[in-house]
Amino acid sequence: MIDYKKKIRTIPDYPAKGIMFRDVTTLMSDADAFAAAIEDLCKPFTNMNVTKVAGIDARGFILGGAMAVRLGAGFLPLRKPGKLPYKTLKESYQLEYGSDELHMHTDGVEPGEHVLLVDDLIATGGTAEAGVKLLRRGQADIVSAVFLVDLPDLGGARRLRQIGIDVTSLISFTGS
């Protein structure tokens, strides 16, 4: 049994003073921890007929690609503006200062597909909510939103549950 929390490096005051940054690269760098995390993230969904794993740019790609193979699903990238070459749908979301957009290819999902939305971490949930909106515009059936790390104090998981999304995470950091 791997203690995933111990595999994550905390960097104080990054990217701004007072923020405890949870650095997942140290977990991913550990072959045993990374393989076990992918297995544990997939476990609830192995019999759910997941047809696509939608990973959020860019750390969600690292988990999402591996989860897609494990689940026998395709992979769908949800990306920052200007990164996808074909026609896209877009959704804006708020950042602390200003806003950003998430894009999805218009043919990224088929109606009724069983999709997992994946990112490394959920904080306020703005990006993930944009991902949910994109997948719903494509008429996907979102099985769950899956994160390696949840920061429940920031309310992202609650925010997703309020719009009817099941949320799964492996690790939770509360307080600072």
Add this chain to the structure above:
Amino acid sequence: MIDYKKKIRTIPDYPAKGIMFRDVTTLMSDADAFAAAIEDLCKPFTNMNVTKVAGIDARGFILGGAMAVRLGAGFLPLRKPGKLPYKTLKESYQLEYGSDELHMHTDGVEPGEHVLLVDDLIATGGTAEAGVKLLRRGQADIVSAVFLVDLPDLGGARRLRQIGIDVTSLISFTGS
């Protein structure tokens, strides 16, 4: 036997007139093709004691995460500036207009580690060469540089071989 080339969408005149953009998202979206591609990309290395897969930001993450799990290796992200939270080494490389940088955490590899460098596509090879330099500064032993798509007309694979790197790819597009 999957015809990988047929799974890749070509987008003419993207991002600029005269460029035939090879869109790998259509291959990744196909569960069978994606799983087979990961298996075929890993096949030459299953008995090579690969300890780390270094993926290049951002499409290299999709392949690299899956390959790391398949090979029982850790995953190392090589990223654009400002994306890695811990101390980094950096290497600059030329773009058509201007230059960019690739960063690696200073503790990303241990001396002598057997590393695969992975990206979705090799064109001129500038980004991949920056990745090679970073891994060599970390004293890694680069087993191979692995790409889903090679554009041999643009000389990237030749450029890597000239600096002593083994290059592997699954698909090759020549001409325009």
